[in-house]
Amino acid sequence: MHAVFFIAAIASIVAVFLICLFLFVNGIPAIGKIGIFDFLLGTKWAPSNNPPSFGIFPMILGSIYVTAGAIVIGVPIGILTSVFMAKYCPRRIYKVLKPATELLAGIPSVVYGFFGLVVIVPVIRSLAGGTGSSILAASILLGIMILPTIIGVSESAIRSVPESYYEGSLALGATHERTIFRVMLPAARSGIMAGIVLGIGRAIGETMAVIMVAGNQARMPAGLLKGIRTLTANIVIEMGYAADLHREALIATGVVLFIFILIINVTFSLLKRKEKN
Amino acid sequence: MKEKTAITKTQMPAAIKAVNNVSFGSKLRSYMKNPGSFIIMILVMAAALITFAALLFIICYVLIKGVPNLSPSLFxxxxxxxxxxxxxxxxxxxxxxxxxxxxxxxxxxxxxxxxxxxxxxxxxxxxxxxxxxxxxxxxxxxxxxxxxxxxxxxxxxxxxxxxxxxxxxxxxxxxxxxxxxxxxxxxxxxxxxxxxxxxxxxxxxxxxxxxxxxxxxxxxxxxxxxxxxxxxxxxxxxxxxxxxxxxxxxxxxxxxxxxxxxxxxxxxxxxxxxxxxxxxxxxxxxxxxxxxxxxxxxxxxxxx
The missing domain is CATH 1.10.3720.10 (MetI-like)
Structure with a gap:
């Protein structure tokens, strides 16, 4: 039976190996054909033109802009909420709020996307004009969506700071708030950073919700209130009818996304290791 | 081992509460003396409020708009x-x-x-x-x-x-x-x-x-x-x-x-x-x- 358990344990290694293999084998040749600089830094994505051009720089920027927007909105709210959960919340309210954050994580991304489509987009349209499907809409929606990740990780980071730090600071005459923001948060810094990095990963990888609110125009970002297309959206929107080099270019888009995620994952585990030490 | 630490962790907050009992009045006085702390407290509360208001809003909005549209033909x-x-x-x-x-x-x-x-x-x-x-x-x-x-x-x-x-x-x-x-x-x-x-x-x-x-x-x-x-x-x-x-x-x-x-x-x-x-x-x-x-x-x- 030892062997059976061992074989099951190997499954995840096989899975990661297969994922890497199939993505790279199917995606790298296209990058070679298009040319790595034309592909990564080309500013024009027009697969049906003659000759077609496959530049994913607009989508890379799109993903980065939208993620940055989500960070600007989600991180301050997330960290402050985690402070509330760890240091302010009475036990009785906590029992309600903790499952609530888990629920926030459990809502499917289509439902978030639909909510964005019927609430956030029309509000932006009526306040600022334009179509409403914009970087701003996607940022707000993603900001909400990464909240549970950031809250969960940074709350446990704050809780893992020894209670004696808190008591020591109070005994020196600092207020509750000063203690939290000058003593507890700096001590929990790497854990909180890990939460933010994980949130970045969620935001970059999010697909359906972004497609539904971001407008999806494959062009260079033109402003907060203009539409944009992310890497993930590019794959989903065009994979249905793409063929030949176009299809390979989309898989290569997936490879670029995958590499982004791998970098983020490595950063995350480095930060977590730092927290443990 | 693991269970022991878990028990002491759950017992700790109770013990601390007994020591750190702060009345509402003295808390208020402390905030009057430290307006910075007061502002930060407000910010923390506001952030928590935004988070849970967003969740509640999403759920209620979908339920209120959606429940009337549930019809037998959808099933x-x-x-x-x-x-x-x-x-x-x-x-x-x-x-x-x-x-x-x-x-x-x-x-x-x-x-x-x-x-x-x-x-x-x-x-x-x-x-x-x-x-x-x-x-x-x-x-x-x-x-x-x-x-x-x-x-x-x-x-x-x-x-x-x-x-x-x-x-x-x-x-x-x-x-x-x-x-x-x-x-x-x-x-x-x-x-x-x-x-x-x-x-x-x-x-x-x-x-x-x-x-x-x-x-x-x-x-x-x-x-x-x-x-x-x-x-x-x-x-x-x-x-x-x-x-x-x-x-x-x-x-x-x-x-x-x-x-x-x-x-x-x-x-x-x-x-x-x-x-x-x-x-x-x-x-x-x-x-x-x-x-x-x-x-x-x-x-x-x-x-x-």
């Missing part, structure tokens, strides 16, 4: 463009969930058993690699899983758009979740159980399946329920693996859309906004049920 047995029935998608979701779990539970559970019971406390090379890969798996976004499923199961294995291809893709996706929760649950089982079982003459396998697993069951179950939640809500990974046919499949090799995909199709077509609201309600109710069930089981776990 008709056959899908057509007039009734856009969601019943076939619900059944597809159930099939997808069952098949994915059948694949992922043994793999995840056995991996956890291997890591906890067999690999020992020493961190060998292979254990480190297993941990690294599961961590990697849990960070991969669902669209990348979708791409991989399309390239591997649909194209390379020539399964075509099928429930089976979707289920295999989903099972890889939920594997790290099931594995991690099962591992935590197994680790939480006190070593004295194992020693007592060995002392009574039971073998290793018997100890694992008759003693350790039953006592770890609530934790394992909570993980499985969370995994069900992910399967129910998944869209991007299934779009190009299980396909989008809105009918009940005749077998596992035919295509079928799950409820989340059905909802995406409805809202992206733009013709069926009311039906999309209704589908959102059903999805949300599923997720609410799953979450409640999972936290209920987890609470029972901490009580016992």
């Amino acid at each position: 008709a047995w056959e899908y057509n463009t007039e009734n856009v029935s969601m019943l076939p998608s619900i059944i597809n979701t159930l099939i997808m969930t069952v098949v994915s779990l059948v694949i992922a539970i043994p793999l995840g559970l056995f991996t956890a058993i291997y890591l906890v019971e067999y690999s020992g406390k020493n961190n060998s090379r292979i254990v480190q690699i297993i941990r690294l890969t599961t961590e990697t798996l849990s960070g991969i976004p669902s669209i990348v899983y979708g791409l991989f499923g399309m390239l591997f199961f649909v194209t390379a294995l020539q399964w075509g758009y099928s429930i089976l291809a979707g289920a295999f893709t989903m099972s890889i996706m939920i594997l790290p979740l099931i594995m991690r929760t099962a591992e935590e649950a197994l680790l939480a089982v006190s070593d004295s159980y194992r020693e007592a079982s060995y002392g009574l003459g039971a073998g290793k396998l018997r100890t694992i399946f008759k003693i350790v697993l039953p006592s770890a069951m609530p934790g394992v179950a909570a993980g499985i329920i969370l995994a069900i939640g992910r399967i129910v809500g998944e869209t991007a990974a299934l779009m190009y693996t299980s396909g989008t046919v809105a009918e009940i499949p005749s077998n596992l090799m035919s295509s079928g859309r799950t409820l989340a995909l059905h909802m995406y199709a409805l809202s992206s077509e733009g013709l069926y906004e009311n039906q999309a609201y209704a589908t959102a309600v059903v999805l949300l109710v599923f997720v609410l049920l799953i979450n409640t069930l999972s936290s209920f089981i987890a609470r029972r776990l901490t009580k016992s």
Whole structure:
């Protein structure tokens, strides 16, 4: 039976190996054909033109802009909420709020996307004009969506700071708030950073919700209130009818996304290791 | 060891509260003296309020807009463009969930058993690699899983758009979740159980399946329920693996859309906004049920 358990344990290694293999084998040749600089830094994505051009720089920027927007909105709210959960919340309210954050994580991304489509987009349209499907809409929606990740990780980071730090600071005459923001948060810094990095990963990888609110125009970002297309959206929107080099270019888009995620994952585990030490 | 630290941790806040009893009046005076602290307190409260108001708003908005749109024709047995029935998608979701779990539970559970019971406390090379890969798996976004499923199961294995291809893709996706929760649950089982079982003459396998697993069951179950939640809500990974046919499949090799995909199709077509609201309600109710069930089981776990 030892062997059976061992074989099951190997499954995840096989899975990661297969994922890497199939993505790279199917995606790298296209990058070679298009040319790595034309592909990564080309500013024009027009697969049906003659000759077609496959530049994913607009989508890379799109993903980065939208993620940055989500960070600007989600991180301050997330960290402050985690402070509330760890240091302010009475036990009785906590029992309600903790499952609530888990629920926030459990809502499917289509439902978030639909909510964005019927609430956030029309509000932006009526306040600022334009179509409403914009970087701003996607940022707000993603900001909400990464909240549970950031809250969960940074709350446990704050809780893992020894209670004696808190008591020591109070005994020196600092207020509750000063203690939290000058003593507890700096001590929990790497854990909180890990939460933010994980949130970045969620935001970059999010697909359906972004497609539904971001407008999806494959062009260079033109402003907060203009539409944009992310890497993930590019794959989903065009994979249905793409063929030949176009299809390979989309898989290569997936490879670029995958590499982004791998970098983020490595950063995350480095930060977590730092927290443990 | 583990249990002992858990007990002292839960007892600590009570002890501190007794020492740090601050009356409302003295708190107020302290804030008057330190306006900076007061502002920060307000900010913290406001952030928490925003978070939970957003959650409440999303849920209430979907429920209020969606419940009136729930009509019997939405649950008709056959899908057509007039009734856009969601019943076939619900059944597809159930099939997808069952098949994915059948694949992922043994793999995840056995991996956890291997890591906890067999690999020992020493961190060998292979254990480190297993941990690294599961961590990697849990960070991969669902669209990348979708791409991989399309390239591997649909194209390379020539399964075509099928429930089976979707289920295999989903099972890889939920594997790290099931594995991690099962591992935590197994680790939480006190070593004295194992020693007592060995002392009574039971073998290793018997100890694992008759003693350790039953006592770890609530934790394992909570993980499985969370995994069900992910399967129910998944869209991007299934779009190009299980396909989008809105009918009940005749077998596992035919295509079928799950409820989340059905909802995406409805809202992206733009013709069926009311039906999309209704589908959102059903999805949300599923997720609410799953979450409640999972936290209920987890609470029972901490009580016992």
